[in-house]
Amino acid sequence: xxxxxxxLANLVVVGALTALGFASVYIARQDVVSTASLSYALxxxxxxLAAHLVGRLTVPYADPYLLPMAALLTxxxxxxxxxxxxxxxxxxxxxxxxxxGAFAATLFLLRHDYRQLESYKxxxxxxxxxxxxxxxxxxxxxxxxxxxxxxxxxxLQFQPGELAKVFLIVFLAGYxxxxxxxxxxxxxxxxxxxxxxxxxxxLVLVETNDLGSALLYFGIFLAMLYxxxxxxxxxxxxxxxxxxxxxxxxHFVGHVRDRVTIWLHPWTDHAVYCPINGKLLPRxxxxxxxLVKSLYxxxxxxxxxxxxxxxxxxxxxxxxxxxYLNTDFIYSALAQELGLVGVAALLLVYMLFAAxxxxxxxxxxxxxxxxxxxxxxxxxxxQTFIIVGGILRLIPLTGITLPFISYGxxxxxxxxxxxxxxxxxxxxxxxxxx
Amino acid sequence: xxxxxxxxxxxxxxxxxxxxxxTTYWQTxxxxxxxxxxxxxxxxxxxxxxxxxxxxxxxxxxxxxNRIKKVGGQKLYLRRYPQGSLFAHLVGYSTQSxxxxxxxxxxxxxxxxxxxxxxxxxxTTLDKIRGATIKGNDVWLTVKPGPxxxxxxxxxxxxxxxxxxxxxxxxxLVLAARPTYDPNLVExxxxxxxxxxxxxxxxxxxxxxxxxxxxxxxxxFKVVTASAALDSGKFTPESRFDDPGYCIEYGxxxxxxxxxxxxxxxxxxDLVTGLEHSINSVFCNIGKALGAGRVLGxxxxxxxxxxxxxxxxGNERAPSGLYHGAKLFKPKDPATQVDPGRLxxxxxxxxxxxxxxxxxxxxIADGGVVMEPHAxxxxxxxxxxxxxxxxxxxxxxxxxxxxxxxxxxxMVGAVENGTGTxxxxxxxxxxxxxxxxxxxxxxxxxxWFICFAPADNPRVAVAVVLQNQTGFGGQVxxxxxxxxxEAILAGKSNP
Numbered sequence: 001x002x003x004x005x006x007x008l009a010n011l012v013v014v015g016a017l018t019a020l021g022f023a024s025v026y027i028a029r030q031d032v033v034s035t036a037s038l039s040y041a042l043x044x045x046x047x048x049l050a051a052h053l054v055g056r057l058t059v060p061y062a063d064p065y066l067l068p069m070a071a072l073l074t075x076x077x078x079x080x081x082x083x084x085x086x087x088x089x090x091x092x093x094x095x096x097x098x099x100x101g102a103f104a105a106t107l108f109l110l111r112h113d114y115r116q117l118e119s120y121k122x123x124x125x126x127x128x129x130x131x132x133x134x135x136x137x138x139x140x141x142x143x144x145x146x147x148x149x150x151x152x153x154x155x156l157q158f159q160p161g162e163l164a165k166v167f168l169i170v171f172l173a174g175y176x177x178x179x180x181x182x183x184x185x186x187x188x189x190x191x192x193x194x195x196x197x198x199x200x201x202x203l204v205l206v207e208t209n210d211l212g213s214a215l216l217y218f219g220i221f222l223a224m225l226y227x228x229x230x231x232x233x234x235x236x237x238x239x240x241x242x243x244x245x246x247x248x249x250x251h252f253v254g255h256v257r258d259r260v261t262i263w264l265h266p267w268t269d270h271a272v273y274c275p276i277n278g279k280l281l282p283r284x285x286x287x288x289x290x291l292v293k294s295l296y297x298x299x300x301x302x303x304x305x306x307x308x309x310x311x312x313x314x315x316x317x318x319x320x321x322x323x324y325l326n327t328d329f330i331y332s333a334l335a336q337e338l339g340l341v342g343v344a345a346l347l348l349v350y351m352l353f354a355a356x357x358x359x360x361x362x363x364x365x366x367x368x369x370x371x372x373x374x375x376x377x378x379x380x381x382x383q384t385f386i387i388v389g390g391i392l393r394l395i396p397l398t399g400i401t402l403p404f405i406s407y408g409x410x411x412x413x414x415x416x417x418x419x420x421x422x423x424x425x426x427x428x429x430x431x432x433x434x
Numbered sequence: 435x436x437x438x439x440x441x442x443x444x445x446x447x448x449x450x451x452x453x454x455x456x457t458t459y460w461q462t463x464x465x466x467x468x469x470x471x472x473x474x475x476x477x478x479x480x481x482x483x484x485x486x487x488x489x490x491x492x493x494x495x496x497x498x499x500n501r502i503k504k505v506g507g508q509k510l511y512l513r514r515y516p517q518g519s520l521f522a523h524l525v526g527y528s529t530q531s532x533x534x535x536x537x538x539x540x541x542x543x544x545x546x547x548x549x550x551x552x553x554x555x556x557x558t559t560l561d562k563i564r565g566a567t568i569k570g571n572d573v574w575l576t577v578k579p580g581p582x583x584x585x586x587x588x589x590x591x592x593x594x595x596x597x598x599x600x601x602x603x604x605x606x607l608v609l610a611a612r613p614t615y616d617p618n619l620v621e622x623x624x625x626x627x628x629x630x631x632x633x634x635x636x637x638x639x640x641x642x643x644x645x646x647x648x649x650x651x652x653x654x655f656k657v658v659t660a661s662a663a664l665d666s667g668k669f670t671p672e673s674r675f676d677d678p679g680y681c682i683e684y685g686x687x688x689x690x691x692x693x694x695x696x697x698x699x700x701x702x703x704d705l706v707t708g709l710e711h712s713i714n715s716v717f718c719n720i721g722k723a724l725g726a727g728r729v730l731g732x733x734x735x736x737x738x739x740x741x742x743x744x745x746x747x748g749n750e751r752a753p754s755g756l757y758h759g760a761k762l763f764k765p766k767d768p769a770t771q772v773d774p775g776r777l778x779x780x781x782x783x784x785x786x787x788x789x790x791x792x793x794x795x796x797x798i799a800d801g802g803v804v805m806e807p808h809a810x811x812x813x814x815x816x817x818x819x820x821x822x823x824x825x826x827x828x829x830x831x832x833x834x835x836x837x838x839x840x841x842x843x844x845m846v847g848a849v850e851n852g853t854g855t856x857x858x859x860x861x862x863x864x865x866x867x868x869x870x871x872x873x874x875x876x877x878x879x880x881x882w883f884i885c886f887a888p889a890d891n892p893r894v895a896v897a898v899v900l901q902n903q904t905g906f907g908g909q910v911x912x913x914x915x916x917x918x919x920e921a922i923l924a925g926k927s928n929p
Contacts, residue, residue, distance in 0.1 A: 384450065
């Protein structure tokens with residue numbers, strides 16, 4: 001079977017699974033949702049069929065598993081969003097259309113040779129910085145949950161950091177490909193850019209009050225630096241610098257300090273000062289409310305979960321039991337309804353996706369392609385770790401989206417561009433190998 | 435570069451593996467402890483989608499039922515308590531905002547069908563697979579609404595408790611306490627419960643005084659001391675004592691009840707008269723002769739120093755015994771640590787729950803054997819099958835049959851011509867013992883009455899306690915006990 005036919009077969013399986021997911025939500029919640037839910041599955045399948053056809057035209061030799069896996073993850077996300085709030089699912093559906101448009105455009109534009117991007121690396125680098133700084137601008141920026149990550153134009157909200165991530169990876173792939181020999185020699189003056197990026201990441205952290213994004217950008221940077229120079233020492237120095245920076249920020253930025261306290265001591269037996277309303281409350285009723293409620297949701301899922309559509313997310317009065325379920329905490333909703341069996345399978349899909357990405361990086365034969373694929377793949381894995389690890393209290397919780405699953409337009413668009421990039425690299429690598 | 439990529443891939447896979455491990459931790463290992471946290475409403479709300487079982491009294495009266503509420507298209511079964519405050523302390527409540535209490539808490543597994551009996555597991559699993567509403571098991575109690583209502587009426591305006599047991603099998607017939615509360619108000623009008631005022635402070639309307647209220651038992655404890663005395667063989671009902679109106683302990687006079695300047699004085703009496711007229715000096719001397727260890731030993735046989743057995747949650751029951759402050763005091767060497775004379779007539783630092791004192795009366799009534807008190811008669815599946823049934827169980831032999839018989843006749847004497855005449859029921863022989871414990875406040879007493887009837891073939895044993903009384907146990911508590919016994923013996927089961 002050819003690569004594209006294999007992809008099509010996989011997509012058919014994903015389509016069937018999607019139909020099953022929507023059907024079970026429909027059965028569990030027929031009082032609220034209509035049979036229109038099933039049309040979602042159909043629409044969804046048609047959409048991916050279109051994406052598949054674009055792939056046939058532009059990247060015939062690309063990896064046949066990445067698109068079906070991305071489809072599966074978006075399907076799971078859309079089903080859960082639909083279950084939580086049908087009108088959000090409609091908007092998310094529109095965003096998926098936009099994202100697949102961007103996906104197709106990327107493939108079309110770069111179908112001949114994506115490596116031409118290398119010559120525009122500084123443009124990408126500067127664009128990334130501009131995108132990152134946008135939310136900090138007084139007119140455009142919006143503060144959500146104490147972090148300035150959003151810009152709004154009219155009623156439209158956009159999180160430019162998601163796109164900046166992809167641009168940054170393109171820049172780093174180009175820059176590191178060019179400078180990797182010099183950097184490997186370890187002369188101090190060559191580390192100017194490194195320190196510049198480190199400073200930039202710290203600046204973003206301070207400006208936007210967002211530990212998660214800083215960790216993500218810096219993690220991507222260190223990973224790509226390591227692959228480019230093969231010097232583990234750089235990773236060590238970089239991590240040490242990051243920790244030093246984080247410590248400074250910890251001492252001077254209250255928001256970051258609060259996050260760490262919440263992480264270490266989410267529950268208190270006695271009342272502590274609550275910065276939200278100035279009262280004395282146990283921390284689980286105040287600062288760590290979100291983390292704790294989300295953990296309760298995960299715990300309630302147990303081995304097999306409550307079943308799609310059967311989870312408990314609202315009080316008997318109809319109020320919310322767990323905040324931000326659609327976006328930051330969608331993993332805790334999935335964990336409750338699908339159980340350990342379900343979300344472990346989901347994490348395995350993430351793992352397979354990452355594994356395919358790393359394989360593509362190893363198969364491709366030029367430095368730029370390798371670095372690009374490694375950067376995109378590691379970004380995907382690290383972002384998953386940062387949000388889910390935060391929910392599971394492995395690291396301090398920071399609001400960041402779960403790739404392909406969370407509700408949010410910018411995230412879906414950025415992740416489909418990321419996918420397009422991986423397919424382009426894979427196509428070239430496989431085509432050259434014959 | 436490929437070697438570095440391979441290493442990085444390991445890091446990536448490692449990070450994602452850590453997520454699987456973390457998820458496994460919270461969903462299996464830590465799941466139960468998360469569910470138990472007071473601020474975790476998910477579990478409780480989730481259980482509202484289960485059609486919770488009904489709680490019924492012995493005559494079928496519904497004490498807890500459901501009202502259906504639709505939220506976001508989901509059917510929720512919220513609790514309703516048709517009898518209001520009548521059985522509030524025993525039945526408790528099941529709410530989202532304030533968790534659960536009483537049998538609603540301790541029998542939650544049965545009521546939600548999550549108990550592990552094979553039939554229930556099969557039914558709920560089938561319902562789950564079919565997507566049908568899971569139905570909990572119904573619980574039938576042993577309590578009788580008619581006598582319970584009599585007890586609550588008798589307690590009206592007072593702080594106190596009435597417990598009635600069937601001495602033959604340990605069934606709890608009445609478990610009443612005041613002040614009380616309306617469990618229907620707990621979910622959303624809790625402030626109204628907080629504002630309840632009563633003749634005692636704190637009012638503590640949520641406190642189940644029947645099983646968790648600790649009161650100085652006073653002279654009702656003389657039944658225990660008399661059992662110890664007769665069992666020891668050192669005393670018989672005919673043993674003679676000389677009562678000068680006090681007894682000497684540690685060189686001090688411990689006086690009989692009554693006016694401290696001129697206490698009652700009986701002169702030469704036997705043990706029978708001692709119990710009938712509740713003469714402190716007699717029991718003080720018995721206590722000194724037996725030693726505190728022996729008296730406490732007999733008390734333990736009646737159930738002291740253990741949570742009184744009942745199906746309600748453990749934190750709603752308190753063990754009776756000697757207390758130091760709020761802590762149960764277990765003397766290592768009673769001979770030196772406990773004042774035997776004052777212990778013998780139920781003062782010292784002795785505290786007892788009404789349920790415990792009902793067990794004392796029931797133990798004497800049942801020929802010296804205390805039957806295990808239980809309020810749950812049976813659990814019935816939604817289909818009508820028996821999930822579990824409580825069989826009468828011997829809790830402990832407290833005293834010999836002979837001693838029990840001898841004490842019964844002394845208690846009959848106390849009702850016929852002693853301190854407890856107010857408990858007499860025409861045509862039925864009642865055995866009883868009064869108690870009027872000093873509270874430390876002059877003129878304020880804890881007034882007790884424990885009794886059982888009919889004396890020759892007991893069908894009911896009762897303990898009554900009233901806080902903050904000016905009257906003696908024989909005057910204020912005995913009439914309440916009488917009314918409750920009459921209600922039970924008349925077999926009135928209509929509400």
